[in-house]
Amino acid sequence: MKITAAVARAPEADFSIEELEIDEPRPDEILVRVVGVGLCHTDLVFKASQTIPLPAVFGHEGSGIVEKVGSAVTKVAPGDRVAITFRSCGACARCEKDDPAYCHTMPLLNYAGMRPDGSKSLQGKGEDIGSNFFGQSSFATHCITYERNVVKVPTDFPLELAGPLGCGIQTGAGGIMRSLACEKGSSLLVLGGGAVGLSAVMGAVVQGCETIIVLEPHEARRKLALELGATHVLDPAVATDLPAAVREIVPIGVDYSFDTTGIPPLLQSVMQCLGPHGTFGIVGIAPPGTPMPGDLMQAVTFGHTVKGIIEGDSDPDTFIPEMMELHRQGKLPFDRFIKTYPLSEINQAIADQHHGDCVKVVLLTGQN
Numbered sequence: 001m002k003i004t005a006a007v008a009r010a011p012e013a014d015f016s017i018e019e020l021e022i023d024e025p026r027p028d029e030i031l032v033r034v035v036g037v038g039l040c041h042t043d044l045v046f047k048a049s050q051t052i053p054l055p056a057v058f059g060h061e062g063s064g065i066v067e068k069v070g071s072a073v074t075k076v077a078p079g080d081r082v083a084i085t086f087r088s089c090g091a092c093a094r095c096e097k098d099d100p101a102y103c104h105t106m107p108l109l110n111y112a113g114m115r116p117d118g119s120k121s122l123q124g125k126g127e128d129i130g131s132n133f134f135g136q137s138s139f140a141t142h143c144i145t146y147e148r149n150v151v152k153v154p155t156d157f158p159l160e161l162a163g164p165l166g167c168g169i170q171t172g173a174g175g176i177m178r179s180l181a182c183e184k185g186s187s188l189l190v191l192g193g194g195a196v197g198l199s200a201v202m203g204a205v206v207q208g209c210e211t212i213i214v215l216e217p218h219e220a221r222r223k224l225a226l227e228l229g230a231t232h233v234l235d236p237a238v239a240t241d242l243p244a245a246v247r248e249i250v251p252i253g254v255d256y257s258f259d260t261t262g263i264p265p266l267l268q269s270v271m272q273c274l275g276p277h278g279t280f281g282i283v284g285i286a287p288p289g290t291p292m293p294g295d296l297m298q299a300v301t302f303g304h305t306v307k308g309i310i311e312g313d314s315d316p317d318t319f320i321p322e323m324m325e326l327h328r329q330g331k332l333p334f335d336r337f338i339k340t341y342p343l344s345e346i347n348q349a350i351a352d353q354h355h356g357d358c359v360k361v362v363l364l365t366g367q368n
């Protein structure tokens with residue numbers, strides 16, 4: 001079947017909108033007509049680093065309507081509205097503990113750019129196109145995905161906004177609500193006020209954190225952080241001594257810190273912001289080879305923990321419905337920082353997001 005997709009052909013080149021052929025779903029596969037797909041930094045990192053051989057179709061925050069299912073699929077049926085999250089195997093020790101973000105086959109199922117058997121579900125003119133990114137490759141009008149990827153979306157939830165719940169929003173909100181499980185009354189420092197950082201702020205409000213400090217260079221994003229429940233915001237151009245600025249607000253140091261930036265010197269300075277028995281959760285992707293932040297003697301003396309986090313330790317089958325319910329109650333208003341663009345304007349959307357003109361992009365295919 002013919003589809004339209006945004007194809008990455010070279011690391012620095014723009015995406016090109018092309019007509020491709022997509023496979024019929026195999027017994028364990030689901031064909032989804034994509035309605036919306038979030039744009040995440042991870043898509044651009046994989047394109048720039050060519051971790052997956054190009055040409056390839058990225059996109060891993062899709063949502064849409066099930067069009068066809070393979071013979072072995074029972075979780076969803078044609079016509080179902082679904083959000084599409086990362087893929088996990090469902091059978092390893094981590095998956096059995098409802099901890100699929102650390103699935104033993106996470107890299108093979110999500111970052112290989114092909115099915116585990118080496119085949120690709122997308123073809124261009126005389127060439128195979130990298131596919132199965134996060135088990136979906138959803139920068140397209142249609143994608144092939146799997147039962148472990150999909151979570152049903154109720155009819156009263158805006159389907160085109162559901163995709164980011166499967167990555168960016170669950171990473172931020174889940175990081176605070178699941179991974180760090182910040183207690184009511186605790187203090188938190190969030191580094192970065194992008195979609196993940198602002199989702200962390202919303203998660204912190206749900207948890208009842210008393211002090212929520214956000215470090216963010218863009219003024220518009222600092223303002224938004226305050227509107228979403230941050231109690232203090234810091235501009236890194238002004239707060240050049242981060243530990244001093246944080247200790248002016250919480251003299252003993254914060255109970256929790258959450259990094260979404262992956263900027264090595266910043267990570268290092270955060271350890272000085274932590275109070276006794278403080279925990280530093282990290283979702284930001286630092287360059288390969290970056291050492292763990294902190295000083296071992298200090299970590300022992302103050303009982304500090306540094307914790308790497310994938311996908312907010314979310315079990316999508318339970319956490320995505322929980323987030324949709326919080327959104328319905330007005331407690332997770334992530335739609336406030338989403339800007340939509342047609343899929344065909346993906347390059348403009350990337351430029352706007354890069355300049356800080358918008359926080360989170362959702363690309364629409366014009367289908368419903």
Ligand SMILES: [Zn+2]
Pocket residue numbers: 088089090091092093094095100102103104105
């Ligand atoms: Zn697994």
Ligand SMILES: [Zn+2]
Pocket residue numbers: 040041042043060167168
């Ligand atoms: Zn993502």
